[in-house]
């Protein structure tokens with residue numbers, strides 16, 4: 001290492017220490033279990049977990065130096081400590097009450113009855129997405145919710161509006177959902193699917209707002225539905241949700257947003273932006289655990305009128321979408337009448353295990369004061385990371401900086417927490433191996449991208465420095481090995 005790099009690292013560490021010391025949200029890191037480097041490197045479950053005799057890894061005292069540098073909340077958020085507490089409380093309710101847990105409030109329990117668990121979850125998620133409680137339902141999983149929304153609201157007219165528009169590099173599940181919805185309606189992707197590719201950025205597909213608006217205008221006569229990501233999973237680009245929504249709706253196009261990477265990451269105002277509908281998963285920035293329960297938003301302008309069956313003719317229903325007072329009244333079947341609002345899109349009784357896990361994490365969001373202050377910190381964290389990576393005064397040498405480029409927009413207003421770094425050909429495998437060996441967890445998108453996402457709930461400025469140091473070393477090793 002050159003002496004100029006060593007002094008740049010020392011200066012960056014000092015700045016990071018000051019930023020972490022002055023961070024009003026530093027306390028939320030203590031709400032999370034951060035894996036240690038040894039655990040990340042280990043191929044065993046700890047003995048206490050195998051025997052079931054201990055809690056996870058909170059029993060031993062670890063210092064910050066022992067902890068891994070986890071910058072992968074864009075893929076799977078870390079576990080809040082209170083998740084274990086709340087799940088234990090749920091398990092105890094089940095163990096001691098059996099079926100009574102559905103109906104019987106327990107004195108002293110912080111948890112609602114299982115019958116009310118979805119309502120409490122809706123109350124907690126509503127401010128995260130900027131909706132009224134009635135406009136959100138915590139239910140199912142992301143792809144399932146996209147299908148449910150499309151089955152309710154996509155009504156193709158082959159002589160008029162029948163196309164679904166999405167981006168050409170959408171997450172595969174979104175592509176599959178659109179393709180199969182079309183086939184379900186007897187249509188073909190070749191005739192009824194429009195995929196957007198950016199003329200100005202065909203390789204990375206950073207779609208500018210004017211490009212999206214002009215595609216909408218050009219295809220308005222034949223387009224029924226637009227499905228776009230709030231934040232694009234690969235590039236980390238944050239789209240202009242209000243402008244795009246309002247333009248599409250003005251052209252009679254129903255707009256659904258996939259908020260997988262946006263929820264809990266950037267402030268959302270779905271109600272005020274008059275978004276038609278949206279769906280999300282909760283295992284990324286919402287930290288509710290792999291495959292945990294998702295959610296959907298249906299604007300009140302789409303669920304207000306329910307006078308007769310034609311108002312909800314296409315909706316696929318289940319008993320949990322029935323109004324609560326008649327949900328258990330089996331004698332009223334047939335005759336589905338949805339509950340008002342998004343709750344009327346529910347199908348099944350929700351997994352209480354999942355819902356409890358989600359709500360534990362949403363308690364931490366509430367402690368932090370919601371998404372707005374977290375975004376404020378997130379902007380500073382990601383800008384700091386960017387500066388360390390790219391500035392000539394940063395901590396990487398020029399020859400290391402030449403080995404990668406960022407594909408995420410440099411404008412902070414057009415991105416969330418994540419930076420996606422595209423490496424020079426052939427470097428990815430070695431860089432990932434070297435990062436792992438240094439206790440750094442990021443995510444790879446083959447063939448050549450790593451995604452790095454400092455999550456403001458648990459990441460620090462110090463970890464940004466630690467990552468860039470490790471990344472510089474990893475690039476050095478890769479360059480020597482691959483060259």
Ligand SMILES: Cc1ncc(COP(=O)(O)O)c(C=O)c1O
Nearest residue numbers: 141142143144171173233260281
């Ligand atoms: C943008 C996007 N859409 C859809 C999915 C699929 O979500 P799920 O497996 O929860 O349906 C993911 C993540 O896996 C995603 O990032």
Ligand SMILES: Nc1ccccc1C(=O)C[C@H](N)C(=O)O
Nearest residue numbers: 074075076171233234260290291
């Ligand atoms: N659920 C997963 C299970 C295993 C590995 C990744 C995922 C993801 O969620 C991927 C994510 N949607 C992404 O943006 O890449």
